[in-house]
Amino acid sequence: MIAVALASGTSSPAQEPAPESAQPMQEISPGVLQMGQLRLDQNRRAVSFPGRLNLAEGALEYLLVTPEGSTHESLLTTEIQPADLHFAMLLLGARGAGILAPAPEDAPPEQINKEYLARAPRLQGDNVLITVKWKVDAAEKSVPVEDWLMNSETRKPAPRGPWLYTGSMFRDGKFLAQTEGVFGALVTFPSALINNPRKGNDNDLLWAVNAKAVPAVATPVEITIQLPPAPPAAKEP
Numbered sequence: 001m002i003a004v005a006l007a008s009g010t011s012s013p014a015q016e017p018a019p020e021s022a023q024p025m026q027e028i029s030p031g032v033l034q035m036g037q038l039r040l041d042q043n044r045r046a047v048s049f050p051g052r053l054n055l056a057e058g059a060l061e062y063l064l065v066t067p068e069g070s071t072h073e074s075l076l077t078t079e080i081q082p083a084d085l086h087f088a089m090l091l092l093g094a095r096g097a098g099i100l101a102p103a104p105e106d107a108p109p110e111q112i113n114k115e116y117l118a119r120a121p122r123l124q125g126d127n128v129l130i131t132v133k134w135k136v137d138a139a140e141k142s143v144p145v146e147d148w149l150m151n152s153e154t155r156k157p158a159p160r161g162p163w164l165y166t167g168s169m170f171r172d173g174k175f176l177a178q179t180e181g182v183f184g185a186l187v188t189f190p191s192a193l194i195n196n197p198r199k200g201n202d203n204d205l206l207w208a209v210n211a212k213a214v215p216a217v218a219t220p221v222e223i224t225i226q227l228p229p230a231p232p233a234a235k236e237p
Helices: 082-091 114-119 176-180
Strands: 025-029 032-035 038-041 046-053 062-065 074-077 126-136 139-144 149-151 163-165 182-185 207-209 220-226
Touching (some): 032 082, 038 082, 046 082, 082 176, 082 182
Parallel strands (some): 062 074
Antiparallel strands (some): 025 032, 038 046, 046 074, 046 220, 126 139, 126 163, 126 220
16 A cells, blocks of 8 residues: 655644545556556656546536536536545645645635635645547547636636646545545635636636537546656765
8 A cells, every 4th residue: 555645734734644545556557557547657747537528618616526516617527536636646746735624714615605715725736737638530639628718808718837736625534625526626725636826716707618619518538637747856976
């Protein structure tokens, strides 16, 4: 068994254990591991898994949820589990923000609202790139996932660039990404594994599907989350 733990947050020196994956893991080629539907590429520092386009139009608050999550306002869904993705990301070296159990008044609500966003903490974490790949007839297409998002005020696609792997949080012994079925959020949400660093992440009315860019609803996609290359190891004197 591989032991991993969340990095501690600045508010407390304590650490919470990361959720352990119930999925068996096997090496399918050098540096590439399979864990259920998750594929870890240690050389690329990337995790890939299947999902579906959930909405082809309309307002959004989430990037990716489970089928039991807030699907009415999420761009994508996947049947993998948040705890398994977090376990895999920690194996690749993601640190996340290490947010520990907040005071009751700081806990995120189950439904993001304007009042919470006005006082939401500024989240930190590792930069990650997120891409989606799908097929059109026999041809494969791949784009940064932000191409499928639109700023509803400017009517332009979301700026390309990294997302923040914030790593979710524990409250009352529960890993909130798992219990709430949320992987990625477009507006600040500490329960999510991944958060949006772009301007407007405090506005729950800003984000929408880029209807001109997405394929049909329920189109199968492959989602890849990639960490930047690891820094070179320091040479011994």
